[in-house]
Amino acid sequence: MSLVDTTLQDRLNRRIEGLRTAREIKPGHPSVATETIRNYHARAAADGFVFDADEPVSKVGGTGTAPRPLRYFLAGFAFCLQAQYVRNAIRMGIDLDELSVDVDSEIDRRGGLGFREEPADFESIAYTTTLRTDAPESEVRDLVETAESCCYVHGTLSKAVELDGTTVLNGSPLE
Template sequence: MTTNLNGIDVSALQAVAQEVAATTEPAKRSARFNVKTKWENQTRSVATVSRYSIRGEEYKRHFEIAADEPLEFLGQNTAPNPQELLMAALNACLSVGYAVNAAAMGITIHSLEIETDGELDLRGVLGLDESVNPGYDEVSYVVRLHTDGSREQVEELHRTVTKTSVNYANFSKAIRMVPKLEVVEG
């Protein structure tokens, strides 16, 4: 098997997996991500990613992610809205899962596209009916995947990705939220 498949260094992937499996130190088997979002005006906000930690080490970086609502929902349509970013995050996480797991399985990906769709009931979003969920009741997605793997290998790849994808897990089961409000005076 080649050491680099789908742009993934398979040897490095295996080494990291072995190190994480062998450690008894909780910090050495975890990753933590942080995003700070500032409201700019109207429905626009900008999130900044400035750091993350993985396996007990903190790393600096800088990315900005803008969000806005469409004109029809009182925004200026200057960026994707939070729901589109949420779906993009799911799709990106699944894409990583397919690329990495396919590489580990020796499968070359020729093309991969994921399309996600969900519908919200605006009565819940606008607080008009408290019996209506403000979030999604169902989200559907289609994976369009062309590989050199057999049908059985691709089905196993799909099962592995849906079992190990962080954002698939985040979408499919509840996350315990820990809110804290800090009121800034004056």
């Protein structure tokens, strides 16, 4: 059973065409508001949802009550990329039986501790997109290229850090 509802293709195409022919497309303004609860424990509100972040008990002041902040950052990347896969699979009429994105990263912990002159940053981010579909490989390649090029986070990160992406199609790496 497909994870995407390709019957939405006509509606999505009309929406895209309406935006394409619009006189003006106003910029989007994604936002989130956060507050500190206590020490590392923080709360965010966005789109009517509330979610927390914390550090593990092993960090002085952490209580381990929620995922760490960088996990949300990496999950945001994966979620944004997955949304583009779904949107473009619908648009291209591709049924997806499986879609997942796993993200790994490397950071120089000295940056976050103030032990180096350069600002703290990611050294690298690697991700694996896993797809299962009966679509021809050429269509899947188009889907991968389109999803990555339409993902705001992928586009932003690719300018700032080494991104290493792998796609696994039906159990085998897509070369």
